[in-house]
Amino acid sequence: xxxxxxxxxxxxxxxxxxxxxxxxxxxxxxxxxxxxxxxxxxxxxxxxxxxxxxxxxxxxxxxxxxxxxxxxxxxxxxxxxxxxxxxxxxxxxxxxxxxxxxxxxxxxxxxxxxxxxxxxxxxxxxxxxxxxxxxxxxxxxxxxxxxxxxxxxxxxxxxxxxxxxxxxxxxxxxxxxxxxxxxxxxxxxxxxxxxxxxxxxxxxxxxxxxxxxxxxxxxxxxxxxxxxxxxxxxxxxxxxxxxxxxxxxxxxxxxxxxxxxxxxxxxxxxxxxxxxxxxxxxxxxxxxxxxxxxxxxxxxxxxxxxxxxxxxxxxxxxxxxxxxxxxxxxxxxxxxxxxxxxxxxxxxxxxxxxxxxxxxxxxxxxxxxxxxxxxxxxxxxxxx
Numbered sequence: 001x002x003x004x005x006x007x008x009x010x011x012x013x014x015x016x017x018x019x020x021x022x023x024x025x026x027x028x029x030x031x032x033x034x035x036x037x038x039x040x041x042x043x044x045x046x047x048x049x050x051x052x053x054x055x056x057x058x059x060x061x062x063x064x065x066x067x068x069x070x071x072x073x074x075x076x077x078x079x080x081x082x083x084x085x086x087x088x089x090x091x092x093x094x095x096x097x098x099x100x101x102x103x104x105x106x107x108x109x110x111x112x113x114x115x116x117x118x119x120x121x122x123x124x125x126x127x128x129x130x131x132x133x134x135x136x137x138x139x140x141x142x143x144x145x146x147x148x149x150x151x152x153x154x155x156x157x158x159x160x161x162x163x164x165x166x167x168x169x170x171x172x173x174x175x176x177x178x179x180x181x182x183x184x185x186x187x188x189x190x191x192x193x194x195x196x197x198x199x200x201x202x203x204x205x206x207x208x209x210x211x212x213x214x215x216x217x218x219x220x221x222x223x224x225x226x227x228x229x230x231x232x233x234x235x236x237x238x239x240x241x242x243x244x245x246x247x248x249x250x251x252x253x254x255x256x257x258x259x260x261x262x263x264x265x266x267x268x269x270x271x272x273x274x275x276x277x278x279x280x281x282x283x284x285x286x287x288x289x290x291x292x293x294x295x296x297x298x299x300x301x302x303x304x305x306x307x308x309x310x311x312x313x314x315x316x317x318x319x320x321x322x323x324x325x326x327x328x329x330x331x332x333x334x335x336x337x338x339x340x341x342x343x344x345x346x347x348x349x350x351x352x353x354x355x356x357x358x359x360x361x362x363x364x365x366x367x368x369x370x371x372x373x374x375x376x377x378x379x380x381x382x383x384x
Contacts, residue, residue, distance in 0.1 A: 004042035007062050012037050014067035019055040056089035090177050105200040116198035121228025129250045133257030156287045165342045169201045173337040175208030178366040192217040194224035201225045210316045219255035260286050260296040269302050332378050339365050348376045
């Protein structure tokens with residue numbers, strides 16, 4: 001006889017609501033769900049496991065006496081639209097994975113005698129954000145015209161991500177949860193976040209976003225690191241609207257100056273303002289996306305808000321339709337952004353030297369067995 005298990009109806013409803021799933025769609029997969037919620041029938045353990053997978057809920061949670069209160073690891077989390085909201089399982093899993101990486105790297109660096117990174121928290125809200133943007137460029141060794149040596153915006157994103165990592169900051173770009181292509185991150189929920197720490201700061205960029213926005217998110221979250229404040233999931237151009245808050249506005253302005261210095265843009269604008277597509281011309285000159293170019297022109301009052309936002313909405317709509325959400329391309333090349341060469345290399349050597357077990361190394365990187373070994377080989381490390 002098949003054994004059945006008792007589960008409180010409120011836990012089933014909590015799991016369903018937490019995952020944001022349509023009750024009708026879920027009932028198609030679990031025809032007895034309504035009867036379970038009315039306690040007229042009980043699911044089998046196998047059915048409960050399948051329900052947990054469908055709702056992305058740890059199965060143990062379904063045996064609790066009442067729904068747990070999942071606290072957001074980032075204070076005052078808001079969606080891109082500015083509303084306080086319950087975080088999705090995909091965002092929570094991503095945040096927790098990044099926190100595990102950060103905690104491990106922090107301990108690793110402290111045990112190795114590393115000094116804290118002096119640029120973390122070096123700025124405050126009383127500072128001029130544009131001056132902070134220029135200081136960020138100086139510390140990173142990025143001078144005027146730095147992007148002239150790259151051919152595309154994608155190369156510019158890669159260059160910037162690696163320059164950030166050279167400072168000791170983990171910079172992750174991923175549009176899915178780990179390597180699970182069935183769990184795409186929602187751009188409407190967040191564009192990016194920063195986890196500040198004096199020894200192991202971390203930046204995460206939602207790779208499912210329009211590709212033109214990722215460059216700005218990297219710079220915006222780097223400004224959060226300079227302020228020493230965790231990002232609030234609000235990275236992006238929507239923060240130009242009222243209500244973004246002093247911290248987000250500061251980081252927006254610092255990022256804009258970092259990517260497109262005002263002095264240079266004003267000089268270029270004289271020759272490009274009458275072009276049929278002036279933002280695209282500026283974008284090509286600075287090797288940034290047209291969105292970043294237009295945003296900067298608006299910041300400097302070279303164009304009005306209505307002109308920029310009309311362009312922004314149209315451009316991003318078109319780019320999102322063509323975005324792949326982080327699931328395409330070479331799997332191992334994708335790990336350079338999903339894990340990061342800097343972090344992965346430290347984990348690999350810690351495993352080789354016996355300071356951590358390979359199981360922990362697999363958990364930290366999200367790579368296992370032969371896949372872990374092959375990625376290590378591609379990073380130039382041969383495992384014993």
